[in-house]
Amino acid sequence: MHCYLPIKALLLLALVCVIRVGMAQSGAGKAVYFDKMPPSGIVLDKGWKFQAGDDEQWAQPDFDDQNWQPINPTLPPRQLPQVEQAGIGWLRLRFQVSPELQRKALILSISQYAASEVYLNGQLLRQYGVVSSIPVLVQAYWPNREPIELPLSDESEQVLAVRVAHWGAFSAFNDFFVPTFFQGHLGGLQQIEEEFKQEAKYKVADMLLFGALLLLSTLHVAFYVYNPNQRANFYFALYTMAEASAFFCTGFLDDIGAHGLRLGMDIVSYASLQIGSVLAVRALYSFFYLRVGRIYYGLWLANIFSLLLLMFGQGFHWYPTVGFMLLVTAEQLRITLGALRQAKRAAGIIALGFGIAFVLLLTFASLSILQSEILRQEVLGIPLHTLLTFSAFLCPVLAISLFLACRFALDSRLLMIKLAQVRRLSAQATAQQEEKQQLLAQQNELLEQQVQQRTAALQQTLSNLQAMQQQLIQSEKMASLGELTAGIAHEIQNPLNFVNNFAEVGVDLLAELKAGPLISLPDKERKSAEELVNDLSQNLEKITYHGKRADSIVKGMLEHSRASRGERQPTDLNALADEYLRLAYHGLRAKHKDFNATLTTDFDKNLGLVELVPQEIGRVLLNLINNAFYAVQQRQRLGQAGYRPEVCVATKRLKNEQVVIRVKDNGMGIPEVIRQKIFHPFFTTKPPGEGTGLGLSLSYDIVTKGHGGTITVATKPGEYTEFAVSLPVSQEHVQTQTLSYSI
Template sequence: MTCSRSLKALLYLLLACLAPSAAAARPTPVPTLRHMPATGLVLDQGWTYRPGDDPRWALPATATAADARQWQPINPGLSPRRLPQVPRAGIGWLRLRFRVAPALRGQALTLGIFQYAASEVYFNGRLLRRYGTLGPNPRQVLPYWPDGQPIELRLGEGAEQVLAIRLAQWPPFFVFSDFFVPFLLQARLDGVPQLMQNFQHEATYKTADMLLFGAFLLLSMLHLAFYLYNTAQRANLYFAFYTLAQACSFCCTGFLDEVRRMDVRLAVDILSYVALQTGGILAVRALYSLFGVRRGLIYYGLWAANGISLLLLTFSNRLSWYPTVGFMVLVTAEQLRLTLGALRQTKRAAGIIAAGFGLALLLLLTFGYLARFQPQVLGRELLSIPVHTLLTFPAFLSPVLAISLFLARRFAIDSRLLTIKLAQVRRLSAQTSAQQQEKQELLARQNETLEQLVQQRTAALQLSLTNLQNAQHQLIQAEKMASLGELTAGIAHEIQNPLNFVTNFADVAMELLKELKEGPLLALAGQEKQGATALVEELTEDLDRITYHGRRADGIVKGMLQHSRAGRGERQPTDLNALADEFLRLAYHGLRAKHPDFNATLTTRFDQGLGRITVSAQELGRVLLNLFNNAFYAVQQRQKLAQPGYRPEVCVTTQRQPDGRVAIRVRDNGLGIPAAVRQKIFQPFFTTKPPGEGTGLGLSLSYDIVTKGHGGTLTVATQEGDYTEFTVSLPTENEQFQALTFSV
């Protein structure tokens, strides 16, 4: 049980009939153990079986003659399908009674268990080990592969010893063939030296499997790289798949003994043979592509034989190795046919592949001869390596390496041919490049002439386009201001009606209070007269305020009407200091009319040498009004926070800059503008005010008026929680004309 299944898979396929059976190699067990053989002892005879579950059956005292008649003889080394006395469900007991010579009594041995079940191992009534999970319900049974892990077995002082095993079978084992489930249970006794030797052999087999796995995986990646370099050579792709399948097979067998769960172990074992046989067909497919042979019935028949042989190998009860042996014979025959056919077609390089197959066949025959007639030679070591490894390792790799050398040789030849062709292409490319250069020079001269003509025509068209754009811009601005003037006039007329109503009723109320004060109020006496007089005086003051602010609002409306009747966007020399001061006061008193408790410090720093600037007073007034309203709103919101020592302030500065441009700065010490929205404030309909307090059009329209209407700039500098400063920069009259020319 220590040998690798991959070695069995390929080395004994053709030699299975020649190699001696495992049963013949086992030492013959005896009912009395007189001495411990150097090669160990397989406990494969003398076993009895009894279905049911009684813990007392593990005790030596129950092993009486009357009890022995209820136990059936059994050979647990057979597969579960060949043991009709073992039920597919439920728990049963295996028991082995043997005698021990006096010289061995009290000594310690090692017991190794190999099983396809779940079990508990008892010796002389003492539980030694539990493998897996047992239960009367088949769904509760979890089989376990102990892999012969050594169990210390100390022989008793009595002459008779009892080894009892309580086990439960896993029903799926009855479905698979004897090849994958070859026995129910095997037990082996070993001394410590033999146990160490077994471990060394096991390590040797695993090392060989891992080396083969690494070699095949490396070859797979190498040929995949060859294919990616030259996809026309598809033989590299199929050979990469073949070596990858072989690597998968050796990986499964190399790690098989490390798998303890029997369901996973069985799946990995089956996968190794699927990869092994499928890899053989992929090798044939690589040879078809390599030698340019068309696929036919033989190729597709191999695929059918692959499926049938795998089904028979997995589920057939009697065929054992023969389906795989027959399939590998067919694959090998097809590989030899393709190689010999290539040799007959004077493909000398195919001799490399033939040599690889010949070396593998020679090594296999040598291994078969030694396995049949001199098996002890296979266990010897040469240069610290077992002889069987020295024979099997090259047998696996020689065909693969031969095909790899063939493909590498073809790859080298193809690379050399590609190098030669590349040199030819470079020479032709140099000649073509010289011809193309001459053509390019001729075309360049023609293009230069055409470019000059195009530039002349373009300059004339650009002049015409500039004149049209200037006219279009003036028309658009005139239309905008005309529409705005009509809208302003309409709004002013609509406001004036309710405003006149409020003013007139305030005057009437004043006259009524005056009559009340001169008439009925005099009839009152004492304390009632004083209270009524105070109320009348307070009401009179309120009506005076209403009348005052009504007249002021009437003046504002009349001013709006005057502005609407103005030049409608026409530019006129304007005193910017007076314009800024007027709209600053207008915005401040407009806010105080809504919030009488609001107060702010108004600071003006006007450049007295500013002179008159040619602008549209009506449009620029709208800009300033929007900026002032925003400034007062900002300081009002910060005032609501009730910060200690805070005083609202709005500062307006006018200045003629060194470059001749005029700057109007509006600064407030309000909340500032957050960095997240700083880039969006000039976008239409974007506002940070609550719903109902802003439309989001003020700054957008102001930006358009300053930049498009006057060719200036509108910028903002702010610090969140500290200040905000808007700067309106207006060019001179000549600069305005140039800016308007290229802004439309």
């Protein structure tokens, strides 16, 4: 469950600039001056004035409000006694905008716990609820930050006036439900969209919990109807129904405009949440056949007391609910641990569920008190506080459902066994011969099933052996190719060293010739000879340069063809990725001399060394990069105007001790139907003779099974394909992950 921030009045300028807020003298008072607007915006808690009473002339821009009382509308209503005493009054804000901003759109977005009418320069823009000087006629309304466009006048000074009526019902409730009276905020339109997206995530999480709990409630009602003797199903159905009601109310809270109904649903959501947790304790008593005692009734008293503190206590925020949930979860954990010590059936499943819930709730409470900003961070695109509460409420539900399902299945199995025994005894009493025939038929059927199962197992084993045989054949081919490459590289290295050495010697001899015999020649002949010597020296230097480059390529081929020891070692992943990118590109250029592509690299300089098997990860990179070049080459052959093949390789070190390698191309892309099969063995889209269908399959096994990482693909047909390989930085992190998964 999440908490909403009530009563916001948001002034939003659709700009991305820098702001300068100052005070400028005007004829009727002080005005806030806006020069430019930053993307993050600013809270409007200064410059407002308040006057109790009701006069339509107060909306006019030329009205003199110099004697009005300054007010900070962002404070809680209890800290603004003048608003509560007045019942109805006016808020005014004078502001000036620069000529640049006068040509822009000014957006007003309001969230309120009151009834209001909004005026700009005397013109009524919007009315929310019913504003009246008679308190019983006031109808507060929640607009949920509905944006309003503000038409600026040609005057240098603008006046925003709000006729607002206080709803007296809020005075009796905790400031948790009414944290502020009126709050303004200057920001960009993009910020509004981000806030709505964030609230949409909250609503989706609440609806997922509502759906799951409602489904479980229906399931256990069916269990109870099937077997009324198991009253635990009845209490658990009530528990899940109450929890589902809580998340239903929370999910649709912002969609309700009437403040009375909104406040009621907010209170009902917390009441349902706490009542459901007590019903879960009652279900546990029934699960383990325990007698209901004083602790259970004490929980009901604590529930009523915490709800009263939550609704009417001041300064308690939502702490009564969290404290009560921790108390109830501790009791639930005590019951399950007691059953576990008595070796009761399947008690460990429930104990684990409530133990996880207790730890998550304790973590949520601790972070909210000590480091509340951590709860607003996102994990897998979900806010941490939503993920914690989602898991804390779902773990016990799933644990109890699993326990009940197991017990229901076991009871059904025992019932079927007893029924079979009765039928068997009845058959023996009526006809001994018929029983023998029936037993013989059952044995024959069982033997037939066993034969079919073993035949299927043998067929599966045969398929696996055939697949393994193909992999071994491919591995032998690759090994032979590696040996051939190594032999060729060794043979090339000797004449290459000869060329390099004699080129260097030739440069030295030409230098001696230039410094010796050439000096004695006549000037005209010496000048011509020196030009020839310089040309020869430059040619020999180019031979030396390209010879050394060829020598590095040969060494790279030898390193690539060297047999892998299968041992992890600290490796410079940036250098490894760059090496295989160049190797794949030059290999393709050797086959297709007319092919050209743009190579882009974005390597993280702070990547550091990564523990991995270089030869295996090199094979993965080579497969991915070769596929990228193949994709851009196929798209280039289509002859699209203005198309330029590009392959990008990037690395990045993440905060969770992971590194990511991304290989992206702007080639043909992968259709959705094919994308689901690309990691399957022997699946390929290349023509016969150009692909075996094992490259991505082996790469997937190397990354996931060999290195404990992940490999994913993002693509858009006709535009791009991007493979992302995530690897742990060290072997210790892989072992930690494996341990956590096994638990």
